[in-house]
Amino acid sequence: MSEVKLMKGNEAVAEAAILAGVDAYFGYPITPQSEVIEYLMVERPEDRTGMVVLQAESEIAAINMVYGAAGTGKRVMTSSSSPGVSLKQEGISYIAGSELPCVIVNVVRGGPGLGTIQPSQADYFQSTKGGGHGDYRLLVLAPASVQEMADFVDLAFDLAFKYRNPVMILSDGVIGQMMEKITLPAQKPRLSNEEIIERYGDWATTGKPSTRERNIITSLELDPYRQETHNHKLQAKYKKMEENEVRFEAINCEDADYVIVAYGSSARISQKTMQLARAKGHKVGLFRLISLFPFPKNELNKLADTVKGFLAVEMSAGQMIEDVRLAVNGKKPAEHYGRFGGVVHSPEEVLIALEQKIIGG
Amino acid sequence: MDIKEIIKPENLVYQKTKLMTDAPLSYCPGCGHGTAHRITMEVVEEMGIWEDTIGVAPVGCSVLAYDFMNIDMTQAAHGRAPAVATGIKRTWPEKFVFTYQGDGDLAAIGGNETLHACNRGENIVIIFVNNGIYGMTGGQMAPTTLPGMKSSTSPYGRDIATMGHPLKMTELIAQLPGTYFVTRQAVHTPAAVRKAKKAIRIAFETQREKKGLAFVEIVSNCNSGWKMNPVDANNWMVDNMFPYFPLGDIKVNGELIK
Ligand SMILES: Cc1ncc(C[n+]2csc(CCOP(=O)(O)OP(=O)(O)O)c2C)c(N)n1
Ligand code: SF4
Ligand SMILES: [Mg+2]
Numbered sequence: 001m002s003e004v005k006l007m008k009g010n011e012a013v014a015e016a017a018i019l020a021g022v023d024a025y026f027g028y029p030i031t032p033q034s035e036v037i038e039y040l041m042v043e044r045p046e047d048r049t050g051m052v053v054l055q056a057e058s059e060i061a062a063i064n065m066v067y068g069a070a071g072t073g074k075r076v077m078t079s080s081s082s083p084g085v086s087l088k089q090e091g092i093s094y095i096a097g098s099e100l101p102c103v104i105v106n107v108v109r110g111g112p113g114l115g116t117i118q119p120s121q122a123d124y125f126q127s128t129k130g131g132g133h134g135d136y137r138l139l140v141l142a143p144a145s146v147q148e149m150a151d152f153v154d155l156a157f158d159l160a161f162k163y164r165n166p167v168m169i170l171s172d173g174v175i176g177q178m179m180e181k182i183t184l185p186a187q188k189p190r191l192s193n194e195e196i197i198e199r200y201g202d203w204a205t206t207g208k209p210s211t212r213e214r215n216i217i218t219s220l221e222l223d224p225y226r227q228e229t230h231n232h233k234l235q236a237k238y239k240k241m242e243e244n245e246v247r248f249e250a251i252n253c254e255d256a257d258y259v260i261v262a263y264g265s266s267a268r269i270s271q272k273t274m275q276l277a278r279a280k281g282h283k284v285g286l287f288r289l290i291s292l293f294p295f296p297k298n299e300l301n302k303l304a305d306t307v308k309g310f311l312a313v314e315m316s317a318g319q320m321i322e323d324v325r326l327a328v329n330g331k332k333p334a335e336h337y338g339r340f341g342g343v344v345h346s347p348e349e350v351l352i353a354l355e356q357k358i359i360g361g
Numbered sequence: 362m363d364i365k366e367i368i369k370p371e372n373l374v375y376q377k378t379k380l381m382t383d384a385p386l387s388y389c390p391g392c393g394h395g396t397a398h399r400i401t402m403e404v405v406e407e408m409g410i411w412e413d414t415i416g417v418a419p420v421g422c423s424v425l426a427y428d429f430m431n432i433d434m435t436q437a438a439h440g441r442a443p444a445v446a447t448g449i450k451r452t453w454p455e456k457f458v459f460t461y462q463g464d465g466d467l468a469a470i471g472g473n474e475t476l477h478a479c480n481r482g483e484n485i486v487i488i489f490v491n492n493g494i495y496g497m498t499g500g501q502m503a504p505t506t507l508p509g510m511k512s513s514t515s516p517y518g519r520d521i522a523t524m525g526h527p528l529k530m531t532e533l534i535a536q537l538p539g540t541y542f543v544t545r546q547a548v549h550t551p552a553a554v555r556k557a558k559k560a561i562r563i564a565f566e567t568q569r570e571k572k573g574l575a576f577v578e579i580v581s582n583c584n585s586g587w588k589m590n591p592v593d594a595n596n597w598m599v600d601n602m603f604p605y606f607p608l609g610d611i612k613v614n615g616e617l618i619k
Binding site: 208 | 411412413414415417418424425427431432433434435436437438441444445446447448449451452453456473474476477
């Protein structure tokens, strides 16, 4: 049933959404992710599965359409790139506060401000630390290939509904724009309205039958003590995610003296660096983060017992490095390297940084 | 005669709709929000559609509308109710979806969402309570605050030269082909309440017939924000708000009146 295709990362996300039985997509064009909505408009998923696709008047409207539909138990998705994701933050905070499932894709570009349309990983803080106002977290998945752009859509929805929490697929302009051969999954059917009411009837606003109390989707609690209780509940949920949803890939880390920590396209680039370093006789491993929240802190801390140092490679001025240092907790040196503002580092540049900052030092 | 002998079903002349909860209304005495809630819910009850109706509450004094309306509801971020309703209606087209919004919510921060939901002809009902002020936050100037009208952020009266003109959102959206029924009503007298309720009924019937967006403005007082007692506030509304925001239908069956 599965199908092999050559696709852009952005197209893969869009096709995977149709195949995952997603009910609706709401988005607004922005480079470098406009192919997501363009692909969907060409594909007419309305005819294939009944999936709704709507170009909203803004990212603000798009995320609020997601909020409305997610509150009814539907599987809903939006995508954007950095400036657009900034606009969505109020809505994301509402979605997290009212505990609704949804998937948000950010194909990151360079900032701050309007920045550049070139790839970047400078939205790490925004994605993993909350992003909008209030104490909340997103589950954040970082694809490093076009295949993962597709695979993570269904995974993200599973996690979103498991925890009733927004999940972000944090991609970047490299992964979104590059073409690779991928295997697509078989078509999953969309849930019928009856199935939705049966599964999510205890919270979704699908219309109140006489058999149950009314369902209300809200993040408002005027009594601070009850708001604090609600926050405790959210924190307990995030803790559960930390216990159960850590995802990473450790390549050549067993015998490694030095480990590069990276995610997304920086992990792809650093894989080449690892090969170059090994060819020169340095025992280098790659610790690729797949979940950015939850962050694999225990695993990195354990690794710090056996290696001599870490290099955090990311296309930002140094964001993920803060979590790496917290995880390593001073056991071993952990340094940062990365080009940013839309510049993509080469494997050779990363190797030089590795030799100068970690191996040589 | 004992009072218990009078309270009998056959003597009943009025009954609260079962679609209003028993929660005490949080509104100031004399405020129009409570009446607007009630007649909206009465229409939903009379049409027999409450099991298929989903409401969207705004940010404003009516943020807690979901405490009072006994149906499934979603509370939207400030101004975003039309987008939230769009998300619901597009994924459940067979349900009845309405928003209930104040003037700051609908005409200022949510102007874009309002305009585009109307322009797309979303098959929803928008109930727009215009009290010319930001009631909830303590009486600041709204986009609908009248020229010269005092508020906490126009303490010397709204100065048109620097603060702009009161926005007639309802006339504006009536120009858009996506709107099918657009009207302006009030709830300050029993006659006005009856008319407003009829208008809300037409709005929900418009949605049932999938004709496009139906928009019901209700000009109301905010006696607290206006710093008046309820009676003076209603009189002031009649003398000052109605000339600027005249009551009556603006668009019927997709055709502009006049
Ligand atoms: C993003 C955002 N900005 C500002 C506020 C503060 N705020 C709450 S209600 C309100 C005004 C509401 O006025 P209106 O919509 O006219 O409703 P009313 O209370 O008059 O019925 C404002 C500015 C908010 N909650 N969210
Ligand atoms: S502040 Fe104004 S709008 Fe709010 S409840 Fe009181 S009178 Fe009504
Ligand atoms: Mg107001």
